[in-house]
Amino acid sequence: MAEPTNSGVPTLNVVSMAEDVEDLKAELAALRIEVDSLAHDAAAPTAAHPGGTDEDQLPPETEDGWRYPPFIFLLEGEELHAELRLLAEWVEGVLVPGCLGEPSADSRWCHLWIEHWDAVGALHALWLAWQELTNPAVCGYTGPSTWYRDHYRPCMAELRGPAGPFAGCTKGEHRVEHRLPGRVPSAWSAAEDGL
Structure with a gap:
């Protein structure tokens, strides 16, 4: 960065240039890590998709080409069962042993959580966030902190x-409270009713 002087000869601000160069080096290193990770992820099979990058295993595309995560309420049949198995592996293998404390009257947990469909939806959303926010190539190293603060704590509360x-479950008893709401008017229900 040249700065004019009284004599008309520009001087260089070496400190500012050095800081700019260091910033560019850091950005380049982060981009290299991200590219390497993306290349590795594209080539490697995952637990969710053991066959690798087969196009059939990716979530469906919308009309504009955007892919959405396979949220559990949108799945049916074998896709639903496969996603439930993966969710159960994460809940029982990561979440319960690593994050949950002992259940109490103020902080309940049901060992048959998979029978509470509203809990399944919340846990699936929590798992999708965990998958994204624990990948340093995507979120840097603050992703887990963000997941814990913005997703885990509110969800568990x-x-x-x-x-x-x-709420109806205790250590020795399991109870699913079915609170089915009335039908709410919507564009979907109007289409179903032939309106």
């Missing part, structure tokens, strides 16, 4: 709280 889906 709702699930394990006194009004959550496990």
Whole structure:
């Protein structure tokens, strides 16, 4: 960065240039890590998709070509069962042993959580966020902190709280409270009714 002087001869701000160069080096290193990770992820099979990058295993595309994550409420049949198995592996293998404390009257947990469909939806959303935010190539190294603060804590407060889906469950007893709401008018229900 040249700065004019009284004599008309520009001087260089070496400190500023050195800082700019270091910033560019850091950005380049981060981009290299991201590209390497993306190349590795594209070539490697995953637990969710053991066959690798087969086009059939990717979520369906919308009309504009955008792919959405396979949220569990949108799946049916074998896709639903496969996603439930993967979710159960994560909940039982990562979430329960690593994050949950002992259940209590103020912080309930049901060992039959998979029978509480509203809990399944919340846990699936939590798992999707975990998959994204624990990948340093995507989120850097603050992703887990963001997941814990923005996703885990609010989700667990709702699930394990006194009004959550496990409210009727105790250590020795399991109870699914079915609170089915009335039908809410919507564009979908109007189309189903032939309106």
